Each structure stands twice: as structure tokens, then as C-alpha cells.
Amino acid sequence: MTNAYLEVERLTVTFGSGPEAFRAVQDLDLSVEAGESFGLVGESGSGKSTVLRAICGLTPPPTGTLRIEGRPLPEPRSSQFYRTVQMVFQDPYGSLHPRHTVDRTLAEPLAIHQMDRREERIEQALREVGLDESFRFRYPHQLSGGQRQRIAIARALILEPRVLLLDEPTSALDASIQAEVLNLLDRLRSERGLTYLLVSHDLAVVSHMCDRLLVMQHGRGVEQLDRETLQQKTPVQQYTRELLVASEGFRR
Amino acid sequence: MSAALLDVQNLRVTFPTRTGVVEAVRGVSFSLGRERLGIVGESGSGKSQTGRAILGLTPSPGRVEAERLEFDGRPLLSASRAEWQRLRGGRISMVMQDPKYSLNPVMPIGKQIVEAYRTHVSATRKEAEQQGLRMLESVQIRDPRRVFQAYAHELSGGMGQRAMLAMMLITNPDLLIADEPTSALDVTVQLQVLGVLDQLVSERGMGLIFISHDLRLVSSFCDRVLVMYAGKVVETLEASRLHEAQHPYTQGLLNCLPQIEGSARPLPTLQREASWTQ
Amino acid sequence: MTAPASGTLKAWLLTDAPASRNQARLGRFYRGWLSFQTNPLALVGLGIVLLLVLMALLAEVIAPYSPVVGGDLRTERLLAPSLEHLFGTDGQARDILSRILYGSRLTLMVVALVAIITTPIGLLIGTTSGYFGGWVDSVLMRLTDIFLAFPRLILALAFVAALGPGIENAILAIAVTSWPPYARLARAETLTIRNTDYLNAIQLQGASSLRIIWGHVIPMCLPSVIVRVTLDMAGIILTAAGLGFLGLGAQPPLPEWGAMVADGRRFLIDQWWVPTVPGIAIFVVSLGFNLLGDGLRDVLDPKGGE
Numbered sequence: 046m047t048n049a050y051l052e053v054e055r056l057t058v059t060f061g062s063g064p065e066a067f068r069a070v071q072d073l074d075l076s077v078e079a080g081e082s083f084g085l086v087g088e089s090g091s092g093k094s095t096v097l098r099a100i101c102g103l104t105p106p107p108t109g110t111l112r113i114e115g116r117p118l119p120e121p122r123s124s125q126f127y128r129t130v131q132m133v134f135q136d137p138y139g140s141l142h143p144r145h146t147v148d149r150t151l152a153e154p155l156a157i158h159q160m161d162r163r164e165e166r167i168e169q170a171l172r173e174v175g176l177d178e179s180f181r182f183r184y185p186h187q188l189s190g191g192q193r194q195r196i197a198i199a200r201a202l203i204l205e206p207r208v209l210l211l212d213e214p215t216s217a218l219d220a221s222i223q224a225e226v227l228n229l230l231d232r233l234r235s236e237r238g239l240t241y242l243l244v245s246h247d248l249a250v251v252s253h254m255c256d257r258l259l260v261m262q263h264g265r266g267v268e269q270l271d272r273e274t275l276q277q278k279t280p281v282q283q284y285t286r287e288l289l290v291a292s293e294g295f296r297r
Numbered sequence: 298m299s300a301a302l303l304d305v306q307n308l309r310v311t312f313p314t315r316t317g318v319v320e321a322v323r324g325v326s327f328s329l330g331r332e333r334l335g336i337v338g339e340s341g342s343g344k345s346q347t348g349r350a351i352l353g354l355t356p357s358p359g360r361v362e363a364e365r366l367e368f369d370g371r372p373l374l375s376a377s378r379a380e381w382q383r384l385r386g387g388r389i390s391m392v393m394q395d396p397k398y399s400l401n402p403v404m405p406i407g408k409q410i411v412e413a414y415r416t417h418v419s420a421t422r423k424e425a426e427q428q429g430l431r432m433l434e435s436v437q438i439r440d441p442r443r444v445f446q447a448y449a450h451e452l453s454g455g456m457g458q459r460a461m462l463a464m465m466l467i468t469n470p471d472l473l474i475a476d477e478p479t480s481a482l483d484v485t486v487q488l489q490v491l492g493v494l495d496q497l498v499s500e501r502g503m504g505l506i507f508i509s510h511d512l513r514l515v516s517s518f519c520d521r522v523l524v525m526y527a528g529k530v531v532e533t534l535e536a537s538r539l540h541e542a543q544h545p546y547t548q549g550l551l552n553c554l555p556q557i558e559g560s561a562r563p564l565p566t567l568q569r570e571a572s573w574t575q
Numbered sequence: 576m577t578a579p580a581s582g583t584l585k586a587w588l589l590t591d592a593p594a595s596r597n598q599a600r601l602g603r604f605y606r607g608w609l610s611f612q613t614n615p616l617a618l619v620g621l622g623i624v625l626l627l628v629l630m631a632l633l634a635e636v637i638a639p640y641s642p643v644v645g646g647d648l649r650t651e652r653l654l655a656p657s658l659e660h661l662f663g664t665d666g667q668a669r670d671i672l673s674r675i676l677y678g679s680r681l682t683l684m685v686v687a688l689v690a691i692i693t694t695p696i697g698l699l700i701g702t703t704s705g706y707f708g709g710w711v712d713s714v715l716m717r718l719t720d721i722f723l724a725f726p727r728l729i730l731a732l733a734f735v736a737a738l739g740p741g742i743e744n745a746i747l748a749i750a751v752t753s754w755p756p757y758a759r760l761a762r763a764e765t766l767t768i769r770n771t772d773y774l775n776a777i778q779l780q781g782a783s784s785l786r787i788i789w790g791h792v793i794p795m796c797l798p799s800v801i802v803r804v805t806l807d808m809a810g811i812i813l814t815a816a817g818l819g820f821l822g823l824g825a826q827p828p829l830p831e832w833g834a835m836v837a838d839g840r841r842f843l844i845d846q847w848w849v850p851t852v853p854g855i856a857i858f859v860v861s862l863g864f865n866l867l868g869d870g871l872r873d874v875l876d877p878k879g880g881e
Contacts, residue, residue, distance in 0.1 A: 131779065157786070220510065224564040224566045246483070
């Protein structure tokens with residue numbers, strides 16, 4: 046029996062109503078074990094990001110079941126939930142408030158949850174993502190894309206969650222910066238025993254970061270694979286094969 | 298050896314800002330025949346500005362200087378407005394990243410293609426429409442009539458980009474500059490668009506400058522690759538000899554990408570040296 | 576260190592790595608100032624507004640005569656501008672320059688009070704409406720529509736009829752009818768940022784709606800509202816002057832500029848300076864606020880990119 050930490054059962058997310066209703070996710074099942082890194086792969090419109098947002102409560106209330114440690118997620122989400130699950134967004138500029146310094150961005154969650162030793166925690170958060178004191182009072186526009194994403198990761202981790210939802214965390218970054226951020230995420234996971242649910246369109250990133258993955262298309266789950274199957278290029282479904290071929294790049 | 302289609306010597310592009318002068322391109326030199334040249338770099342490397350400078354599209358207040366910037370023997374820096382109008386879209390075309398932003402949103406596609414054609418070729422509207430439809434077929438659009446009458450927002454990313462290619466290649470230019478033409482597309486669609494581009498470039502014997510951040514993609518598509526860093530060209534390679542790259546930046550770029558088959562853990566990262574910006 | 580004091584202050588403000596919240600804030604403000612001062616017209620506008628403030632503060636010190644007590648009604652009425660009376664005297668033998676100077680206080684009071692009353696109301700209603708959406712949005716926007724429908728002058732008349740004439744009532748009438756556009760503007764700005772990742776992120780950290788609106792939404796709406804309010808100042812001054820002209824605002828003998836124009840109307844042909852000088856004052860101050868508002872827009876507009 047699996048030691049499922051995060052469970053998603055028959056998840057359906059619908060935007061709008063009546064004739065304009067759009068089903069972004071339909072009947073999706075997945076389960077993530079504690080300490081695992083699980084990937085969600087798909088192209089645009091596959092609904093992969095919507096799954097993450099539904100878990101966070103940022104979409105219209107879905108049908109289906111969402112459970113953490115066997116308990117259904119409260120609607121609306123509770124303070125306890127926010128200290129268990131956090132998210133890192135795709136666009137590093139869009140996810141930091143343009144008028145807030147790094148210090149404010151990191152201090153605010155601590156203030157909301159009335160945590161102690163705030164100074165210490167902020168300094169430690171910056172250190173852990175590889176940034177020094179000089180970054181503390183900068184505004185986002187004074188940071189590079191990689192630095193902003195590090196701040197976003199620091200912000201997500203400052204509440205000491207168990208689960209990190211990662212929505213294309215490196216898609217907007219240059220290749221060399223991507224490698225640094227992926228290494229950082231790797232290190233943090235092993236140091237803190239975190240559980241990751243990583244969304245990406247890039248099979249190489251998912252293959253590197255995740256033990257198991259689910260391929261999505263048009264809002265539905267297509268195939269669930271583990272890393273070995275992916276690396277040996279032996280998937281079952283046609284769409285997964287197409288994705289693999291496309292990921293190999295252009296052949297003249 | 299074919300005469301150089303494009304000859305660039307010591308190209309410099311600078312932008313004055315409140316805090317000093319920003320050098321986007323610092324002395325780039327290359328020459329291009331009827332071949333495919335890839336220009337690869339990360340953000341801030343100056344690759345896009347190089348492409349724009351060739352077309353005279355550097356946004357003001359940017360300044361372009363070069364010892365030589367010649368297209369088919371004609372100096373570009375001193376070209377008049379009339380000459381530029383003849384060159385752009387006629388003999389040199391450019392395809393950009395996102396068709397959502399480069400196609401006119403309030404004009405049907407067909408009208409834009411016809412307009413592009415008739416600016417450079419004297420033809421009646423009927424003839425231009427016929428040519429436009431033929432062009433849409435050649436970019437593998439299955440229902441050219443429908444796309445002809447459609448608006449940009451009604452097309453998917455891949456279709457929009459192919460329509461863009463049709464519009465830019467209908468005048469049979471000698472040189473095509475493609476600036477991240479597939480970066481905004483899904484990975485399965487990318488292959489399709491690249492296939493179309495490959496076919497058209499081969500058929501027409503055009504010169505191609507392919508600007509991208511994706512080193513592997515560029516090396517599989519082009520004959521030669523220029524690697525840019527901080528406004529300079531740090532390495533020039535034959536695409537087939539990518540694995541023999543000498544410069545540490547190129548090697549670093551190649552090695553830092555994760556592979557599906559498996560990569561080192563942690564991924565090797567680039568150690569930037571100050572010497573690379575010299 | 577041998578660098579001059581101003582050099583180090585500038586470096587401290589412009590540093591890429593501020594060491595404290597205040598340094599970061601001051602640095603941002605300073606950069607905004609540097610951007611602002613590249614626009615000469617904006618500086619002219621700022622200068623005019625500062626001049627207005629100075630006049631108001633120092634009226635007692637600078638004014639040569641009393642603004643309300645006139646001289647000899649037989650000999651000093653309607654004197655042309657001269658060295659003794661730089662702008663001449665009016666129909667009650669009062670020095671016009673002194674009246675202009677004291678009148679600046681009234682103008683400034685109108686402008687400041689209207690801004691102080693309308694800006695918070697507009698921001699609160701607009702951001703709340705845009706953030707919550709749904710029925711809250713509908714109710715607040717219909718409320719806004721109701722107030723938008725009031726014609727300003729008619730409302731001022733109604734207030735005067737109910738409460739008696741006076742500049743306070745004029746200010747009230749202006750304020751009550753001025754806030755709706757700011758609410759709409761704030762709502763529009765709120766809607767554009769409603770689905771940004773940074774708002775999602777703070778929601779995801781468990782922030783209350785109040786915290787989000789106050790700390791995250793309002794700071795993004797503030798620039799365009801400030802610009803709009805500044806640009807509207809010109810219109811408000813003219814409205815107050817108009818009310819004064821109609822006898823609904825400041826009552827005699829208060830030296831309100833609009834009332835001065837009204838009183839001086841009959842002297843326009845032979846003693847042109849009596850209505851013209853206050854008219855020019857109104858014009859210059861309105862222009863000043865317009866230029867300042869334009870300059871602020873160029874600096875504060877978040878879409879312009881930082």
C-alpha cells in the first residue's frame with residue numbers, strides 16, 4: 046500500500062459556467078508519496094498548472110477529492126494548509142510584488158503567521174538560497190531573473206512547508222541559470238525532506254528532477270511513468286512517444 | 298566560394314542611459330553566404346540586437362556603428378529610407394518570436410500577405426492573392442482559404458508562425474533573419490514549424506540567420522554557429538563540430554543542460570570568468 | 576574619504592545594495608526625482624505649486640496691506656497698478672496684490688481638503704470593489720454611479736440652500752461629486768492586477784483580504800490615482816472659483832479668487848486689472864497643477880517600466 050502524502054482523485058476543474066464553461070482539468074488522478082519528487086508534464090493547455098492551482102485553492106472549487114496525509118483539504122484553505130503546502134510560480138518577475146523589497150516579501154509571511162525570530166529566519170532564508178545580505182533591501186527590478194526566482198523559493202520555504210508545488214520554475218530562465226536553480230531545488234529537497242510536485246513542459250528537466258511523472262493532454266492524464274521508463278524511451282502511449290521524439294530536437 | 302551576402306565587420310550597438318552607455322553589441326564580425334548561420338546566446342548577449350542592427354531596426358536612442366555592414370555589396374549604415382523600404386521585406390526578411398505580437402491583430406492574414414507582396418512586386422490584387430494562397434500551401438497549411446480570411450487571434454501559435462513565414466518569404470528574399478522563431482511554441486509544434494522553415498530555406502537557396510538561446514537546436518539546424526556572450530562573439534563553430542567546442546562558455550552551455558537520458562547530479566554550472574567579457 | 580558630501584549622499588541613495596528599508600525607500604524616491612527633473616515643464620509645474628504654497632504660508636509677512644480693510648473710498652478706489660499698489664486696487668479700495676496673496680490660502684485649502692477627502696474614499700471603494708468582485712462590486716459601483724450622476728453646481732446650490740453659503744459647504748459639494756472617477760480608476764487598476772502571481776502568492780500565504788488590499792493592491796493603484804487627482808486640481812480650482820463667482824462659495828469679504836473675478840466683472844472695460852489679475856492667478860495655478868500632473872504621470876506610471 047502506498048504511503049501517499051498528497052492524493053488527487055477524479056479532479057475536475059471548470060472555469061466559467063453554462064455554455065462558456067471550460068474544463069481545464071478532467072477526472073485527474075495522481076498520488077505523491079512523502080519525500081518524492083513527482084512531475085506533471087504537458088504542453089500548453091494541458092491543464093498541468095491548473096492542477097497546482099486547484100490544490101492551492103486558487104481556482105473555482107473543483108469536484109473530486111484532494112487529500113493530504115489522508116485528510117481532505119479544507120475549503121477555504123486554512124492557516125495550517127499554508128504552512129504545509131507552498132508554491133513557486135513560473136514568472137519570476139510576476140511573482141514578486143514590484144513595490145516591495147526582498148525583506149518585506151520575506152517578512153510578510155512571518156508576520157501573517159506570527160512566527161518568532163523573524164530577523165534570523167529572513168537571514169537564514171537568504172543564505173539558504175545562496176544570496177547574501179546585500180540583496181535584502183533591493184526591489185525586484187534590481188534583481189536578475191535567477192535571483193528573483195531564488196527569492197521566490199526563499200519565500201515559499203520560509204513558512205517551513207512539507208510540500209512544494211513548482212509551476213515551471215525554470216522555464217523563464219537562461220539555461221545556465223536554470224542549472225543553478227535546479228541544483229538549488231535538489232539540494233533543498235534532500236536537506237529538508239520536502240515533497241515536490243513539479244510542473245514542466247520540458248521532459249529533460251522532469252527526467253532530471255522527478256522520480257515519477259504524469260503526462261497530461263487536454264486536461265486529462267495520459268500516462269504515468271517512472272524515470273527509468275522515460276530514460277529508456279519505452280512509454281506506452283502514442284502522445285508520450287510524440288513528446289519524447291519532439292524533445293530530442295530537430296533532425297535534418 | 299559564393300560572394301558574401303552579408304558582410305559585418307566590428308558591429309557595435311550602444312544605448313545611452315541615465316547611468317551611462319550600455320554596450321549591447323561590442324565588435325561582432327562575420328560574413329554570410331547562402332548558408333545557415335546560427336547566433337546563440339543567453340539574455341543580454343546581444344544576439345537580438347545584432348539581428349535588428351542588420352535590418353536597421355535598432356530602437357532609438359540606440360546607435361549602430363560598424364567598420365563594414367554590407368548586404369550584397371551595398372553599405373547598409375548609409376542606406377536611405379527608400380533603400381531600406383526596398384530591402385526590408387523584399388530582400389531581407391525577419392521572423393520574430395511570437396506571432397501574437399508580430400501579426401497585425403486587426404487585419405485578416407490574407408490582407409497582410411497581399412500587402413507584403415504588393416509592396417515589393419507589382420501585381421494585381423488577384424495575382425497577389427493567388428500567390429498568397431500558394432505561399433500558405435507551401436508552409437503546409439492545409440486550409441489556405443480559411444487562414445487567408447482569418448485574424449491573427451484565431452490561429453494557433455504554430456499556424457500563426459507559419460503564416461508569418463509565408464508573409465515574410467512571399468517576396469523570395471535573399472536573407473531571412475529568424476529571431477527565436479520557435480521559442481514561444483509547444484515542443485511538438487516547434488518541430489513542425491522548423492520542418493517548414495528547413496524546406497523553404499533549402500528550396501529557395503536563401504541565407505538564414507537563426508538567433509536563439511538554444512544551442513542544441515541551432516546546431517542541428519544550421520551550418521555554422523556563433524556563440525555570443527556579453528555583446529561579443531566568443532566562439533565560431535561548424536555546427537557538426539559542436540562537441541569540439543573550445544571556449545569554456547560554449548562548453549559550459551552544452552554541459553549545463555539536463556538530458557532525458559540522465560545527467561550529472563548536481564548539474565554542472567557555468568563559472569563565469571571576467572576574461573570572457575574582454 | 577575625500578569624496579564631497581553630496582557625492583557620497585548620491586552614491587548612498589543610488590546604491591544597488593541598500594542596507595535598510597529606509598535607504599531603499601529613499602533611493603527609490605530619489606531615482607523618481609531624477610527622472611522627474613529631466614522634464615522642464617514638470618519642473619515649471621512643481622515650481623508654480625510650490626510658489627502657491629509659499630504664498631499661502633507667507634501671506635501675512637509679504638502682503639503690504641490688509642486684504643479686507645480698504646483705504647479711503649473717495650481717493651483710493653480702482654487705482655491702476657503702480658509702485659504703491661503693484662496690482663492696483665479694487666472697487667472697495669483694497670489692495671489687489673494683498674488679496675491675491677491671502678486668497679492663495681483659500682485656493683490651497685480647497686485643493687488640499689478636496690484631495691484629502693476624495694482620494695481615500697475613491698481608493699477604498701475602488702480597490703474593495705475590484706478585489707472582491709461579485710455583488711460587492713455591483714453594489715459599490717452602483718453607489719459610485721449615483722454620486723457620479725450628481726451635477727456639481729446643482730448640488731452646491733442644494734447644500735447652500737440647506738446649510739447656508741460658505742466655502743466649507745462649497746468644498747463639501749465638490750468633494751462629494753469628485754470621488755467617483757477615482758473609485759473607477761482604482762477599480763480598473765485593481766482588476767488588471769487581480770490575477771497576477773504576486774497576489775496569488777500572498778493569498779497562498781494566508782493573508783487576509785484587508786492586508787492584501789492595503790499592502791499589495793493600493794500601492795499599485797496609488798500612482799495613477801495621484802496623477803489623476805493632481806490633474807483634477809485644475810478643474811477643482813476652477814469649480815471653486817466658479818462657485819465663488821456665483822456667490823455660492825467664499826463669502827465677501829474673503830479674498831477668494833473666483834469671487835474677485837465676479838466682483839470685478841463690471842470694471843472689465845476701464846479698470847481691466849480688477850477681474851483680470853485674479854483670473855490670471857487662477858489660470859497660472861491650474862496650469863501649474865496640470866504640468867505637475869503630467870510630469871508625475873511620466874515618472875509614476877508603472878506601465879512605463881521602472
